[in-house]
Amino acid sequence: MAMKVEVVSTESIKPSSPTPSHLRNFKFCLLDQLAPPFYIPVVLFYSAPDDKAARNCASVTGNLKTSLSQALSLFYPLGGRVKGNASVDCNDEGALYLEAKAHFELSEVLSNPDINQLQQFLPFCPYRVGPNIEEQVIVGVQATLFDCGGIGIGICISHKIADGASVSAFLSAWSEIAINGIDGEAGLITPFLKASELFQPEDINFQMPSGVISSEKLSTKRFRFDGKSLARLRARFGSASPTRVEAVTALIWKSAVEAARKRLERNENYPPSSAATHVVNIRSRVRPHPLPENALGNLWHSIVAPLMEPNKGYELQDFAGILRKSIRAVDAEYLNALQGEMALAKACESLMAARKLVAASASVGEIELYRFSSWARFPFYEVDFGWGRPSWVCTTSVPMKNVVILMGTERGDGIEAWITLAEHDMIEFESDDELLQFVAPSPQL
Known part of the structure; x- marks a missing residue:
């Protein structure tokens, strides 16, 4: 069944108090400068109250707009416009x-989500990249009201100034203000806004590498691992004791490589590295001094786990071990180098x-690169605007091959993996026997 969402109004929500003149120019940190020119998309769905009449639409939207305006004053750069890089x-x-x-x-969304339909709950396509990106808004919000009294809050925040943790922090502050006002607990979660003093910017113009936006036919699907299946998966590693994220990443990586191998062998090509x-x-x-979790900016670093050569009989533990070693290399010494004279090179x-x-893969087709990002620990399910916790928090499909986003689940003990592969690889991937041992059925939300 086609689910049509109709936009009924569009407006700008300005910060509730003007930004002081001495704060008007907010500098990017080095890591912001290297971030992609996309938006980070998140949609939160809230079920209708037992008493539908108790939720007045005008009151709900009025409070959303007022509290958004006040949240923008706390996170004041989000109410501005990007200037170049x-x-x-x-x-x-x-x-x-x-x-x-x-x-x-x-319930039609929650019972059987159609990933291809989810983008209509966002204010715009998060992966649009145009010549006038500096003129685009930094934050876009769409409040969708369902006939049943349910509500969807879709948000896109520019990746040039925010990462997943920043989006989570902003939503937490906004929802806290919606319940308790600007003088309540929200005042205690004012973001750290001085990342540029730690990771000093350079005179660089970041260009997206070619081949990131895929021209292949892609398929995005959601795979759910509940608490029980994650416990069984982690037990598979014995004394290695990987984290939930490490275990799921290793399983998906290994299963994806196996899917690519089967496809290439059918075409009588060599298996991929x-x-x-x-x-x-x-x-x-x-x-x-560790930074607070609500620090605004791209306070992340992407590690590259070394090449896994084909035909060497790697086991699940091998994938997890290589991954863990690479992640642990991002230590205090590494981060000090990101703040030193050779910061840009590092x-x-x-x-x-x-x-x-990516270039090697595009030219010879012998290397498959998989990109993982985990939002599983971000407290999206604690974002309460006064209607209770979300029934479901999700992202949307991405136009990039071999991308995996790990989301948390409502109970907090599971992981939802949003996986985008080439369509022909997804067919093999979703039937992988080892993967299916641990994938849990989707619950009726």
Whole structure:
């Protein structure tokens, strides 16, 4: 069944108080400068209250807009506009805010989500890259009201100034203000806004490498691992004791390589070598003073796990071991180098390594590069605007091959893997016997 969402109004929501003149120019840190020119998309779905009449639409949307305006004053760069690859003009032009109507029940989304339909709950396509990106809003929000009384909150925040942790922190502050006002607990979670003093910017113009946006026919699917299946998966590793994220990443990486191998063997080609990148949140790793989790910016680093050569009989433990070693290399010494005289060269090491792998894969088709990012620990399910916790938090499909985003689940003990592969690889991947031992059935939300 086609689920049509109709936008009924569009407006700009400006910060509730003007940004002081001495804060008008917000500098990017070095890691912001190297971030892709996309938006980070998240959609939160809230079920209708037991008493549908208790939720007044005008009151709900009015409070959302008022509290959004106040949250933008705390996170004041988000109400401005990007200026090239150097800074944000904190001009208080505000966020884009759309209100939409969904003339169907929220249960139709929750019971059997159609990933191809989810983007209509966002204010715009998060992966659009145009020549006038500096004129685009930094934050876009869409509030979708369902016939049943349910609500969807879709948000896109520019990746040039925010990562997944930043999006989570902003949503937490916004929802806290919606319940308790600007003078409540939200005042205690004012973001850290001085990343440029730690990771000093350079005079660089970041260019997206060719081949990132795929021209192949892609397929994005959601694979769910609940608490029980994750416990069984981690037990498979014995004394190695990987984290939940490490275990799921190793399983997906190994299964994806196996899918690519089967496809190539059918075409009488050699099996592929493979490598993986994984995003590492560096906030807690900075020394001597770790950064708060609500620090605004791209405070992450992407590691490249070394090439896994074909036909060497790698086991699941091998994938996890290589991954863990690479992640642990992002330590205090590594991060100190990102703040030193050779910071740009250090920051670009993994970026250049990944680019070479992508180029090699595109030219000879012998290397498969898989990109992983985990949002599993971010407290999206604690974002309560006064309607209770979300029934479901999701992202959307991405136009990039071999991308995996790991999300948390409502109970907090599971992981949802959003996996985008070439369509012909997805057919093999979703029937992989080892993977299917641990994938849990989707619950009725």
